Amino acid sequence: MNTDTLYTHICSYVQISRDEFELFFNLFKTVHLKKGDFHYIAGKVPKYWSFTVKGCLREYWIDTEGNEKIFQFYEENAWVGQIQSMVTQKPTDMNLQALEDCELLCITGDDMCNAVKTPWIQNFTMHKSFSDNASIMENSNRIKSASPEELYLEILKERPSLLLRVPQHYIANFLGIRKETLSRVRRRVAHL
Amino acid sequence: MNTDTLYTHICSYVQISRDEFELFFNLFKTVHLKKGDFHYIAGKVPKYWSFTVKGCLREYWIDTEGNEKIFQFYEENAWVGQIQSMVTQKPTDMNLQALEDCELLCITGDDMCNAVKTPWIQNFTMHKSFSDNASIMENSNRIKSASPEELYLEILKERPSLLLRVPQHYIANFLGIRKETLSRVRRRVAHL
DNA sequence: ATGATTTGTTGATCCAAGTCAACGACATTC
DNA sequence: GAATGTCGTTGACTTGGATCAACAAATCAT
Numbered sequence: 001m002n003t004d005t006l007y008t009h010i011c012s013y014v015q016i017s018r019d020e021f022e023l024f025f026n027l028f029k030t031v032h033l034k035k036g037d038f039h040y041i042a043g044k045v046p047k048y049w050s051f052t053v054k055g056c057l058r059e060y061w062i063d064t065e066g067n068e069k070i071f072q073f074y075e076e077n078a079w080v081g082q083i084q085s086m087v088t089q090k091p092t093d094m095n096l097q098a099l100e101d102c103e104l105l106c107i108t109g110d111d112m113c114n115a116v117k118t119p120w121i122q123n124f125t126m127h128k129s130f131s132d133n134a135s136i137m138e139n140s141n142r143i144k145s146a147s148p149e150e151l152y153l154e155i156l157k158e159r160p161s162l163l164l165r166v167p168q169h170y171i172a173n174f175l176g177i178r179k180e181t182l183s184r185v186r187r188r189v190a191h192l
Numbered sequence: 193m194n195t196d197t198l199y200t201h202i203c204s205y206v207q208i209s210r211d212e213f214e215l216f217f218n219l220f221k222t223v224h225l226k227k228g229d230f231h232y233i234a235g236k237v238p239k240y241w242s243f244t245v246k247g248c249l250r251e252y253w254i255d256t257e258g259n260e261k262i263f264q265f266y267e268e269n270a271w272v273g274q275i276q277s278m279v280t281q282k283p284t285d286m287n288l289q290a291l292e293d294c295e296l297l298c299i300t301g302d303d304m305c306n307a308v309k310t311p312w313i314q315n316f317t318m319h320k321s322f323s324d325n326a327s328i329m330e331n332s333n334r335i336k337s338a339s340p341e342e343l344y345l346e347i348l349k350e351r352p353s354l355l356l357r358v359p360q361h362y363i364a365n366f367l368g369i370r371k372e373t374l375s376r377v378r379r380r381v382a383h384l
Numbered sequence: 385a386t387g388a389t390t391t392g393t394t395g396a397t398c399c400a401a402g403t404c405a406a407c408g409a410c411a412t413t414c
Numbered sequence: 415g416a417a418t419g420t421c422g423t424t425g426a427c428t429t430g431g432a433t434c435a436a437c438a439a440a441t442c443a444t
Contacts, residue, residue: 063337071333084326087319122314127279129321133328134276140332141263144368145255148431167391176336181431183393340401360422373401375423 006051006105009077013131014124024121027112028105033057033098039080042093048106049081055102056165060173061093070174073099073162079128080104086112099166143176151175152185198243198297201269205323206316216313219304220297225249225290231272234285240298241273247294248357252365253285262366265291265354271320272296278304291358335368343367344377 007021031048033039033055040046042061052074059080060070071094074080085092086109107115116122142154152175156163163171172182199213223240225231225247232238234253244266251272252262263286266272277284278301299307308314334346344367348355355363364374 061333067337069333069337071329084322087322116318122318126308126314126318126321129318129325130276130279133321133325134274136325136328136332137263140328140335141253141261143332144335145259145261169391178432179392180394180433184431187393359420361420370402371422372403372424376401379423 005053005077009051010124013127014120016120020120024115024118027107027115031104031106033102033104035098035100037098037102039096039098039102039104040082040092041095043091045085045089045091045109046082046096048104048108049079049083049086049112050104050106052076052078052080053103053105055104056099056162057096057102058099058166058170058174059094059096061095068173070170073159073166073170073174075161075165083112083129099170148175148177148181149185149189151177152182152189156189197245197269201243202316205319206312208312212312216307216310219299219307223296223298225294225296227290227292229290229294231288231290231294231296232274232284233287235283237277237281237283237301238274238288240296240300241271241275241278241304242296242298244268244270244272245295245297247296248291248354249288249294250291250358250362250366251286251288253287260365262362265351265358265362265366267353267357275304275321291362340367340369340373341377341381343369344374344381348381 003021003025006025007018010016010021010024028051030053031039031050039048039050039057054076057074057080058070059072059074060068063069080096082092082094084090116125143151146154155171155175168182168186169179172179175182177185195213195217198217199210202208202213202216220243222245223231223242231240231242231249246268249266249272250262251264251266252260255261272288274284274286276282308317335343338346347363347367360374360378361371364371367374369377
């Protein structure tokens, strides 16, 4: 596995030397998931905080009526994990499932809790958390205000790769619309 | 102003002594807002990160069609501010407006950036950011899945005080429904 | 290959919420 | 206290997306 990707990724948040990075990197282990496997499930505290090296995953929860609701998709170079749950030791209500065979770099909750004592790691974590925050907010806003067609055009523009690798009914679920509706929206959009 | 509230609030995230707190507290200044005043507006970088001592505020953005969309209400003991915007110096797209006369404790972006060099403050900020994250996620999930009636019952249960101090059409806006719909939902719920 | 399962499309119908409009109850201002 | 503005309610009508159902196409398992 090429460590450059993760190093570059972290450097986009904080300036660190290769040596500092290596110390942190040594805490990670590689985990392989088969398509359909779960990395964590609702009702438990996730073991790891993980960086997606290869593959695609969906994170979803089950609503009060028992329906799956997809919260997010993750592709290469995305971090996955329920930090809040790991820190507080309260079970998460999210499930993370591989949509393809995946390769993840994983660090345990305990190791991470120790690692954040290192100033640059705490700094990285904090800044990453700020930016996650901002993007969840944006996403939440978008979904609140947009029509199905706007949502589809948005995802088509922002995350075109998703549409190529994720089954359409999952996309529809993520956008909060029915698969039939997405199908019709796609037809309409294609005819423009 | 009684400093106990803020001290207690911070202690719910990190254990610190009164003296450590006082050092941090000295960086804050009190700001009074009149009903209708803006604390920050879209297109600029907010000056402050602020703790609500007294009053109620709404945070909203303007969507592509020019409609106000309320993202959140803040009451006593809530933190308000666009940290990500202050850290990156990119303008926010949120507006924060006082719905009543308000009293806020404010710290400037610069002072905050310095303050996070203090370990406990960085730690506090990080943990707070984690928990914000979790609650934004939860809120986003709820709105994505619930019917108007469920949304209303939820807010009635979780934040009853809001319904007493915030005009109903703002509540409707926040829930992503029309004021007429909220009015009908309320009547229906009341008749049960 | 063959049958089973998953995935995506299309049509018909229904309904919850949006839209438009009118009105009454208050508050605020001059 | 008349005038103006804000706020909430109600009614009539419209509509976008959900729902139900059938089917076609692609994928998977054995």
